[in-house]
Amino acid sequence: MPTTKLTRRNVSGLLPAAKPVTFFDTDLRGFGLRIMPSGARSWILEYRPGAGGRGVAKKRVKIGGEEMTPEAARDAAADILAGIRKGADPAAERRTERAAETxxxxxxxxxxxxxxxxxxxxxxxxxxxxxxxxxxxxxxxxxxxxxxxxxxxxxxxxxxxxxxxxxxxxxxxxxxxxxxxxxxxxxxAGLIPDGTNPCSKIEKFAEQAKERFLTQEELARLGAALQEAETVGLPHAPSESKHAPKGKNRTIFSPHVTGAIRLLMLSGCRLREVLHLRWSEYDAQRGVLFLPDSKTGKKTVVLSAAAQEVLSALPRVGTYVIASNDPDRPRHDLKKPWAALSKHAGLEDVRLHDLRHTFASVGAAAGMSLPVIGGLLGHADAGTTLRYAHLQTDPVRAAADVIAGRISEAMNGKRTEPGGTVR
Incomplete structure (x- = not known):
């Protein structure tokens, strides 16, 4: 094999031949420049892995292309040789990488x-x-x-x-x-080296929790919209009225649609839990739902009297409580009816899931404990219920009133005895 000192001046004078030729450096053993008949150039390193010796077959690894300077390629080759002396086998490692799964x-x-x-x-x-x-x-x-x-x-x-x-x-x-x-x-599973996770230590973005709770006034507006929708119907939007049958400018909602929304408000259940609820999972005598496969697994939902009244008023059509067009298949979603109802009630920024949040917020504001609220919602993790802690204002306000009241009395020259008597 031809050898030469691989400097910028010497390399510029090397020309391609009819066959691929490799020019090895005179100073760094195994370091060379390979030139193809097309003129393409690449820096390479030949070495014997392991303990070396003539009994070990040579291996070749590409260092880089002709964009690398001789000095940069030489430094890279020296680093690779240092690793080889410590037991590395770069050619084998690259074959493993090429064969690795995507x-x-x-x-x-x-x-x-x-x-x-x-x-x-x-x-x-x-x-x-x-x-x-x-x-x-x-x-x-x-x-x-x-x-x-x-x-x-x-x-x-x-x-x-x-x-x-x-x-x-x-x-x-x-x-x-x-x-x-x-x-x-x-x-x-052994598909990649264990413990090589490039996602580790990457900080996630801070997320703004979406918490929307309906006020008493908003609940009243939604209740009125539901009653209107299932009796006289909701008026069509102007664009829809043009295509509505003559004399029919309102849409009457199915009792299963309005019933589903009422159940979401009165039970704190998730949307899928209501839409996929089967009549066989409702124990009317004990007033509970036995859900075999909720988001958090098997779950029992204790129903309020108001929620039971909604269920009692629903027509039984097929397998599911909230009937769809197919009696043996659950309703897919409530997107269109909810969009119309929420718009009519002036609640266009409210999602269906916010009805579940509202159920919990009313309980928290009434002074109910977080474990009780978490049990009603079916939270598997107690930490999930903590988002409602700031709504437990009544006990806190009562304590604030007592403390501030005593301070105010003291400032006015009144003295509070240990038993709470003011003198």
Whole structure:
């Protein structure tokens, strides 16, 4: 093999030949410049792994392309040789990296072997949305072992500020949590080296909790809108009136629609728990619901007298309490009727889930304990109920009144005895 001192001046004079040729450096053993017949150049290093010796076959690793200067390539080669002397085998490591699974391949295995067998279908569906919309387009084709913390941080930040409105801080945090769980699972499953999670130590964005509670006046407006909707009907919007049948400018709502919304307000249940409720899960004698598969697992809901009245008034049509067009299938959602009702009641900033928040807030404001409220809502984690702690104002206000009252009396020259008597 030809040898020369690989300096800028010498390298510029080396020309391609009919076959690939490698010029090795005279100073650093194994370091060379490979020139292809096309003229393409690359810096390489040949070495014998392990203890070395002529009995060990040589290996070759590419350092970089012709954009590297001879000095930079030489320094990189020296660093690689230092690692080889400590037992590294860069060629084997790169083969492993090339053969390693991509993020998409790990995601497919994670979903099939872990999520779909151990999580609810709704959870798996949400994860697929995060994967298909946010993770796969940005990182899916990358080899998992080559993804760095910097890669994940850049992706996380871009997703939080995505201009098309499909991202946001909350979405970015949920996607990061999923990606981190995938890496942890892949390490445990042996798909990547265990403990190599580039998502670790990446700080999530602060999220603003959405807390919207209906006031007494707003509840009254919603109640009036529900009564109007199921009796005379709600008036059509101007754009809808043009297409409405002649003489019919109002839409009367099904009792199952209005009943569903009343149940959400009066029970504190989640939307899916109400829409998927079967008549067989309602014990009218004891006034409870036995939900076999809520978000937090098997759950018993104690119903108020008002909620039981709603259930008693509902026509029994098919399997589900809230009937759909198919008596054997649950209603999919309440988006359209809720949009019309909330608009008519002047509550366009209120989500259906806020009815559950309102149920809890009324209990907290009435002085009920957080464990009791958490039990009514079916919270698996007591910390989840803490969001309503600041609404427990009555006991706090009573204490404030006592303390401030005594201070005021003392300032006015009155003396309070230990038993509370003022003199």
């Amino acid at each position: 993020i998409d391949e790990i995601a497919a295995a994670y979903m099939a072997r872990h999520i779909e067998t151990k999580r609810k279908a709704s959870t798996a569906g949400y994860y697929r949305i995060l994967l298909n919309t946010h993770i796969s387009p940005a990182l899916g084709s990358k080899r998992a072992v080559l993804v760095t913390r910097a890669d994940v941080e850049r992706w996380h930040s871009k997703l939080a500020t995505r201009p098309d409105g499909k991202g946001g801080k909350t979405t970015a945090n949920r996607a990061l949590t999923l990606l981190s769980a995938m890496f942890n699972w892949a390490g445990t």
